[in-house]
Amino acid sequence: MKPTEAASRYFKIEAVKALDDNHLRHSLRGAMDGLMSKRRATLANEEELQRLRTVCEGIRQHALSRLPELLEQLEDKLTELGVHVHYAEDKQEACTIIHQIAQAHEAKLMVKGKSMVSEEIHLNEFLAEQGVEAVESDMGEYILQLAHEKPTHIVMPAIHKTKDQVSELFHEHLGSPLTDDVDELIRVGRSALRDVYRQADLGLSGVNFAVAETGTLCLVENEGNGRLSTTVPPVHIAITGIEKVVAQLSDVVPLYSLLTRSAIGQNITTYFNMITGPRRHQELDGPQEMHLVLLDNGRTQAYADEQMRQTLQCIRCGACMNHCPVYTRVGGAAYGTTYPGPIGEIISPHLMGLDDTHDLPTASSLCGACAEVCPVRIPIPDLLIRLRTEAQRSPNEVVPHPIRGQGAAHSVSEQMAWRLFAGVSSHAFGYRLATQMATRLRALTPKRQLGWTQNHVPLRPAAKTLHQMVKEKNNT
């Protein structure tokens, strides 16, 4: 499916389809249970976990509080090292910058390490239209590229695919024999991509942490594809959101520790790659030229509001989606956005506007599991409620930091209903009258109650109000 701006508009329709897919639900359940138990095992020491969360939350909040200065410090450091730094306000600008770099090198082939930001700007599609082929090198992303699909999880992009499906894809596209041996499938993928690293004119990567103090770009990975993509091609382009900066090199130590354990329950990944500029004098490998693209694309909107700014603390571990009862049942594709799950529900409205995403903040039971596991303590449920409020707010209401698409879900009748409820509930006489009426007329309760009765028995008022029951109890 070609990504569209408005894919997330159809979340409710896509969620219903996903719920009907028993295979998807079964495989997601198993995968998420495994990830949750691994995370629990590596974060079993509660004191350590809470202190580490406090440190990491502090590092992210400190960096965000000084974001403009740190961006300038990062740029100065990188420039000193010979890295070209670019700022892009939106996805079109980011794609254009990358294409211009490709043009300057007459590049036809790009090999890509994992980068959610490049997904966010639909870079592959843009480059393809300009005649530049971009090949994903993360094994999961490569599988999805062959399947013409998009990642459904930010850490494990192809989590919804079975080995049989991968085998069929490799058989169809790479001519390998059908097999259910995962080692053999990995060997096939490895072999196909090795030629790409060797031949690529450009290598592109994301960034997990950008260090202002030293100009170091940090990449977290297990496969080595990120190292190959940033080492072998003559030009390395890194792309990241403006929020990924941290002040000091030592800040990455606790962040990295909590990232890997929260994400996949590993104490450490196979590789932690710290790149500080291009190849230096007399060095024999590494890129000869290096670029960093710093992308806004709605992040400054989140930054403008003190509460919403907490969204930008995210270190992209995906723990919130692993623990989310909604994500676990519908999977990532239903969201129609680059970032699915709870983090997607709070960041996508800033990247895409509420017009296209106003259903997403409602894709939560507000159970709080996401906030409980968030390594940097983003209060996701609070932000979801705030976004629901902004989507319901009148588009004409003037507020200090309006969100693009404010009022996208505004409904006069719903507003009236809530006002009526608030009015009745806040006056003793009105409340008593309403509850007494409800208990007396309970037999008239409709059997169908919007979406609720699809999976639940109808809600019915109790035979007696709480006040009546308390009164009776006190009299006995």
Added chain:
Amino acid sequence: MSQAKERILTKLRQAQAHSVAHPDVGAYYQDMGAQWGSDLERLRHWADTMRAVNTQIVWVTEANWLAQLTQILADHEIKTLAVPNQTMASQKIQAALAVDAPKTQCVVANQALEACKTEWFNDVDAGFTEVRCGIAHTGTLLLWTSAQEPRALSLIPPLHIALFDTQTLYNDFYSAMQALAMPAGMPSNVVLVSGPSKTADIQLTLAYGAHGPKDLIVLALLPDDIDPTLLGAQP
């Protein structure tokens, strides 16, 4: 200043974010950093953690590491070994292999990758690197790029052999960063390596050798006062 940069920074500054204090990362590691009863326990933890992710640890001494390396090359039928350019270890390896393993050809990393990319990808069976230091807590090796020791050595060949002086083992990444004074002088590339390349991207099934080395063998150099048998090694 580009217009995009100016606009982005202006929007960020207009938010007038309240200053938040920087947390004391050092204090956290002082209180919560990994500790062991003895150097031996620490070394055993490091080795066990590396072995848990498919790394082969070979305890060696200054006197026997070259012989052990020769044996490994023979066991793995390595035809071509890439070595760093003009380091002490590299020179010793070249001299030793010429005598003890004439079937293994040594390729010295002394030319730019562009000039030998095809050879690196197709013909080099193993790469040898030295290790700047180890990290006990996570079972990790820290590699430090230099003009003598390019990144390709630990990245492109299917087998990575690393020589690690166990006296440079630190408790955790934070201690290693402080000891190496990393913020004061980062090379173009530092990489922490904790096992051979792996992936679980297909149905969450773990498989090694996704893109980088399929195998990692560490020649862990022990000081004379540590008996390798205490670490579970054969005498």
